[in-house]
Amino acid sequence: MTLGDARSAVPALFIDRDGTLIADAHYLADASRVQLLSGAAAAVAQANAAQVPVVVVTNQSGIARGLITHAQYEAVRDQTNTLLNAGGAAVLATYHCPHWGHPKEPCDCRKPGLGMYREAAAAHQLDLMQSAYIGDRWRDVQPALATGGIGILVPGIETPSADVEAARSALSARLFMAESIAEAVSIALAMIGSRAPLQPPSDLQ
Numbered sequence: 001m002t003l004g005d006a007r008s009a010v011p012a013l014f015i016d017r018d019g020t021l022i023a024d025a026h027y028l029a030d031a032s033r034v035q036l037l038s039g040a041a042a043a044v045a046q047a048n049a050a051q052v053p054v055v056v057v058t059n060q061s062g063i064a065r066g067l068i069t070h071a072q073y074e075a076v077r078d079q080t081n082t083l084l085n086a087g088g089a090a091v092l093a094t095y096h097c098p099h100w101g102h103p104k105e106p107c108d109c110r111k112p113g114l115g116m117y118r119e120a121a122a123a124h125q126l127d128l129m130q131s132a133y134i135g136d137r138w139r140d141v142q143p144a145l146a147t148g149g150i151g152i153l154v155p156g157i158e159t160p161s162a163d164v165e166a167a168r169s170a171l172s173a174r175l176f177m178a179e180s181i182a183e184a185v186s187i188a189l190a191m192i193g194s195r196a197p198l199q200p201p202s203d204l205q
């Protein structure tokens with residue numbers, strides 16, 4: 001695993017998009033339909049204030065399924081960022097897995113795979129072991145178990161009960177459930193210690 005230079009790598013918050021930051025519209029292809037969930041911008045802004053980078057990681061199998069074009073995906077990503085910025089928040093980067101997730105066509109980036117996290121860590125000098133993994137599905141949280149990081153499930157209306165049960169049975173000193181994205185970010189920042197990184201990302205507003 002590429003963890004970068006241990007002396008300068010910093011913790012990050014890895015946050016799922018659909019059902020965690022924006023309303024889960026199922027294979028969202030229309031940027032005009034992007035809706036931030038309540039408290040999402042404020043939660044990201046809280047991480048910005050603590051100088052902890054926020055990275056969005058999203059499975060977008062709709063691209064491989066032919067339901068979303070790459071241009072539509074990019075428009076939805078850009079609109080999500082526009083709305084976050086309007087709410088006083090900024091993300092460092094967004095990574096997506098465009099693959100189908102079919103067992104016969106495996107990739108290493110579809111969550112709970114670590115491909116997107118490793119790519120982000122290498123590009124931005126992030127410390128995966130000290131980072132937090134937040135989302136509304138168990139697969140968003142599982143990377144915490146693989147990396148030794150902090151996992152936080154934020155159950156939403158689309159969260160399968162099996163995912164809640166998986167998190168409940170794995171609760172520990174580093175694995176939590178939160179009632180809102182705001183609570184999840186507060187837990188993560190408290191665990192990380194809100195310490196300022198040695199080298200704040202220059203493109204973080």
Ligand SMILES: [Mg+2]
Nearest residue numbers: 016018019136
């Ligand atoms: Mg989700």
Ligand SMILES: [Zn+2]
Nearest residue numbers: 097099107109
């Ligand atoms: Zn993939």
